[in-house]
Amino acid sequence: xxxxxxxxxxxxxxxxxxxxxxxxxxxxxxxxxxxxxxxxxxxxxxxxxxxxxxxxxxxxxxxxxxxxxxxxxxxxxxxxxxxxxxxxxxxxxxxxxxxxxxxxxxxxxxxxxxxxxxxxxxxxxxxxxxxxxxxxxxxxxxxxxxxxxxxxxxxxxxxxxxxxxxxxxxxxxxxxxxxxxxxxxxxxxxxxxxxxxxxxxxxxxxxxxxxxxxxxxxxxxxxxxxxxxxxxxxxxxxxxxxxxxxxxxxxxxxxxxxxxxxxxxxxxxxxxxxxxxxxxxxxxxxxxxxxxxxxxxxxxxxxxxxxxxxxxxxxxxxxxxxxxxxxxxxxxxxxxxxxxxxxxxxxxxxxxxxxxxxxxxxxxxxxxxxxxxxxxxxxxxxxxxxxxxxxxxxxxxxxxxxxxxxxxxxxxxxxxxxxxxxxxxxxxxxxxxxxxxxxxxxxxxxxxxxxxxxxxxxxxxxxxxxxxxxxxxxxxxxxxxxxxxxxxxxxxxxxxxxxxxxxxxxxxxxxxxxxxx
Ligand SMILES: Cc1cc2nc3c(=O)[nH]c(=O)nc-3n(C[C@H](O)[C@H](O)[C@H](O)COP(=O)(O)OP(=O)(O)OC[C@H]3O[C@@H](n4cnc5c(N)ncnc54)[C@H](O)[C@@H]3O)c2cc1C
Numbered sequence: 001x002x003x004x005x006x007x008x009x010x011x012x013x014x015x016x017x018x019x020x021x022x023x024x025x026x027x028x029x030x031x032x033x034x035x036x037x038x039x040x041x042x043x044x045x046x047x048x049x050x051x052x053x054x055x056x057x058x059x060x061x062x063x064x065x066x067x068x069x070x071x072x073x074x075x076x077x078x079x080x081x082x083x084x085x086x087x088x089x090x091x092x093x094x095x096x097x098x099x100x101x102x103x104x105x106x107x108x109x110x111x112x113x114x115x116x117x118x119x120x121x122x123x124x125x126x127x128x129x130x131x132x133x134x135x136x137x138x139x140x141x142x143x144x145x146x147x148x149x150x151x152x153x154x155x156x157x158x159x160x161x162x163x164x165x166x167x168x169x170x171x172x173x174x175x176x177x178x179x180x181x182x183x184x185x186x187x188x189x190x191x192x193x194x195x196x197x198x199x200x201x202x203x204x205x206x207x208x209x210x211x212x213x214x215x216x217x218x219x220x221x222x223x224x225x226x227x228x229x230x231x232x233x234x235x236x237x238x239x240x241x242x243x244x245x246x247x248x249x250x251x252x253x254x255x256x257x258x259x260x261x262x263x264x265x266x267x268x269x270x271x272x273x274x275x276x277x278x279x280x281x282x283x284x285x286x287x288x289x290x291x292x293x294x295x296x297x298x299x300x301x302x303x304x305x306x307x308x309x310x311x312x313x314x315x316x317x318x319x320x321x322x323x324x325x326x327x328x329x330x331x332x333x334x335x336x337x338x339x340x341x342x343x344x345x346x347x348x349x350x351x352x353x354x355x356x357x358x359x360x361x362x363x364x365x366x367x368x369x370x371x372x373x374x375x376x377x378x379x380x381x382x383x384x385x386x387x388x389x390x391x392x393x394x395x396x397x398x399x400x401x402x403x404x405x406x407x408x409x410x411x412x413x414x415x416x417x418x419x420x421x422x423x424x425x426x427x428x429x430x431x432x433x434x435x436x437x438x439x440x441x442x443x444x445x446x447x448x449x450x451x452x453x454x455x456x457x458x459x460x461x462x463x464x465x466x467x468x469x470x471x472x473x474x475x476x477x478x479x480x481x482x483x484x485x486x487x488x489x490x491x492x493x494x495x496x497x498x499x500x501x502x503x504x505x506x507x508x509x510x511x512x513x514x515x516x517x
Contacts, residue, residue, distance in 0.1 A: 076216045077208065080106040080184065082487045083219030085191045085206065088116015089126075089473040090457025090480035091225030092174055093140040097484030098223070099181045101508055103491060105484075106217060107183050108208070110190040111385070114174035115167075116227065118473065121388035122253045124164040124333045125323055126473050129422040131160050131293060131433040137419050139514040141477030148173045155324035155332075159294045164324040164333070186217070191226070194235045202451045202496065203235060221487035221497060222453050225480060228345055229393040229459035237447035237455075238396040241345070242464060248390035248425050249317065249338035252357030256365060257381040259331045264374030273297035275429060280319075284429040293431065296322045298336065298372070305367030315363045330381060337361040344389040354387045390425065394467060395455045398498075399443025403428075403465025412441035414502045415516050416482030416509060419475040425468030439517060440475070442502055445483050451496045456483040478514075485509050 059068040082098040084091050087109035095107040107114070117123045126145055127136070136142060145163055148154050153169035156162075165173075178185050186208075193207035195216065205218040224231035229239055242248075276291040278284050280299055299319030305311045311318075317340065323333035337360035342353040361383060368375040399412070406423060407430070417440050420432030444460040447453055455461075456479035458471040469475060485508045490500040506516055 072214065074207065074214050074216045076218060077212070078106055078184070078186065079218040080104050081219065081491050082106075082221045082223065082484070083108065083206065083217055084223045084225055084484070085231055086110075086116065086225035086227060086457070087114040087174070088225060088227060088457060088476065089118065089141065089144075090227075090476040090483075091116065091223070092144070092177065093477040093480030094223045094225055094456050094484035094487070095183045096140055096177060096181055097481040097509075097512060098488040099183050099484075100512055101485050101488035101492075103221075103488035105183045105488075106186060106219070107178060108186040108189050108191065108206075108217065110188070112187050113171040114178060114185075114187075115170050116225075117388060118165055119167055119171050119174070120385040121251075122167040122255060122333055122384045123335075123388065123473070124167045124170075125157060125162070125321075126165055127162040128157050128160070128164075128323075129420065129424075129431050129472070130162040131431055133433040133435045134420050134422075135418070135432070135435050135437050137417055137437075137474055137478050137515065139417060139477060139509075139512065140481045141474040143513075144173065144177070144477070147177065151176070155326060157323070158296050158325075166324075167333070191231060192234075194222075194231060196235075200451075201449060203231075203453045206231065220452065220491050223480075223483045223487055224453060224455045224459070225457045225483075227389065227392060227458050229395050229455055231453060232395050232447050232450065232455050232459070233345075233393055235447075235450040235453060237450045237453070239393040239459075240396065241343070241393050242391050244341050244343055246426075246464075247340070247343075249340045250342055250344065250353050250357065250390065251320075251335055251339070251388045252337050252354070252361040253384040253388055254334050254337070254361045254365065255381040256331045256334060256368070256375070256378040257329055258377045258379045259325065259329050260374040260377070261325045261327065261329065262374070264325065264331070264372065267373040268296070275431070278429060283427050285427055286429050287434075289433060290429055290431045293433075298322060298368075301371050302336075302364070302367050304371045308370060310370040311363040311367050315360060318360065318364050318367065331375075331378070334361075334364065336364040339387070344392045350387070357387050358383055390458075390471060391467070392459060394459050395447050395461050397444045397455070397461025398446040398448065399441040399461065401441070401444050401460070401462030401466035401470065403463055405462075406438050406466045406469040408438075409436055410438045411517070412439045412443070414442040415439035416442050416445075416486075416505065417478035417514050417516060419469060419472075419478055421469075422472060423465060423468045424472065426464045428465055428468055438469075440470075440478050440482070442482060442486065442505065444470075445479055445486075446498060451498050452490075454483040454487055454497050456480045481512065481514060482509065485512065 081103040154163035189210040195205040302318040342349040421436040423430040457476040
């Protein structure tokens with residue numbers, strides 16, 4: 001029977017009942033019949049009845065394995081001068097620097113906290129390379145470390161004077177930095193596409209996805225601090241990705257509680273590890289001066305556990321560093337369980353790596369409990385919020401850094417800061433105790449094909465060995481700060497990021513306390 005006829009019969013049957021009853025039944029019948037109805041929204045104590053307009057059906061191209069979305073109007077969530085996407089060490093520094101240079105700044109982040117790998121991976125060792133003789137980058141990185149220490153959120157690193165950031169506490173440090181600077185924060189929001197100015201290669205915004213749906217953020221300048229160069233990739237900039245079989249591993253960092261700190265420290269004194277021990281796992285190339293320095297390192301212990309049969313024989317990628325120990329019996333930042341052969345820009349690889357990572361991290365803890373004094377009663381406190389990614393897209397930039405540059409104290413006219421000769425990755429380990437350092441060029445943040453976009457952090461342009469230096473958090477703060485200042489000044493000077501006056505950028509960086517040469 002047709003809906004209209006049914007409604008008439010229903011009406012005659014219920015004519016003595018209040019109208020609301022009739023219409024409610026009619027609505028119910030219509031819904032059973034598959035029809036969508038508009039209905040009056042009423043406020044009740046339980047909240048208004050709401051209904052989202054669903055999209056019309058798109059087209060399915062099964063041959064190509066594609067779904068073609070119907071066009072959609074998106075609400076503009078916000079507009080600003082400088083939009084920083086991603087709030088790790090690079091993003092935080094970029095946002096603070098742009099704000100200090102006078103821009104109205106939005107810092108947008110996919111997770112619920114700022115800090116990137118610090119807070120979401122639990123990577124607390126911001127400057128563990130700082131053995132005696134190191135010449136450090138000055139600027140926002142060091143400032144963040146000092147602020148965390150002043151707020152009581154650091155613990156001394158075991159073998160030199162650098163501070164381990166308390167990873168969870170750093171969420172509060174970052175909140176405070178963001179709040180007091182007047183940066184406009186947007187958390188729980190992922191950038192998923194880009195918007196160009198009509199007929200040009202200049203970016204003017206991004207498309208976001210969040211619990212509020214698909215929306216738009218417009219900006220005069222965008223700084224990509226996503227670690228994976230997501231924005232550059234979406235905008236069509238060229239980039240490189242290390243082949244999967246050569247990529248630096250991903251790691252599930254974990255923290256343990258119930259550790260007897262004194263007994264564990266006595267064990268590490270009885271069996272001191274040095275950087276020479278790293279070669280057992282990674283065949284490191286060093287300059288020799290690193291070999292005898294003490295390192296918070298464990299790996300023979302996992303061989304012992306395998307020999308005892310307490311962990312599987314094929315659990316072979318265990319070994320690495322421990323970090324801060326607290327008087328409350330916590331061993332933090334246990335960087336021991338590594339996963340290889342996964343691409344961090346492939347959602348299914350990420351899924352497999354996360355799940356395998358948790359299993360391997362548990363094997364690491366079982367091994368520590370079985371063979372390391374002080375860990376007998378240890379308990380898993382938590383896994384990192386997300387698996388840690390070291391290696392991903394790196395843009396092709398105006399300047400592409402090389403291993404030669406970072407190993408030979410390179411100098412650049414467009415320097416936006418310095419970074420000590422600290423190289424950690426792709427089988428090279430060089431610590432900067434010699435006082436050597438290199439300059440970081442503005443050009444490594446400038447993509448070739450897209451304007452008004454800068455890329456800072458671990459995805460700047462360079463080869464494998466230069467990445468082993470530039471991926472370090474303090475180096476990411478150097479590019480972040482440089483990009484933030486350049487983006488803000490380019491607006492004030494009415495220039496694009498490709499053509500911005502670098503003399504003025506360097507002058508502003510100097511005012512912000514950055515060492516350029
Ligand atoms: C296990 C491990 C150990 C490490 N050990 C050290 C160490 O001891 N010392 C050291 O200096 N470095 C270390 N590193 C390297 C260092 O942590 C990273 O290279 C560094 O944090 C990179 O900083 P970043 O700001 O470029 O990116 P990240 O810290 O990765 O931050 C990127 C941010 O962008 C957000 N984001 C990503 N995509 C989007 C998107 N599309 N939309 C919105 N937000 C997005 C992410 O959620 C994240 O918060 C380690 C790395 C790992 C994984």
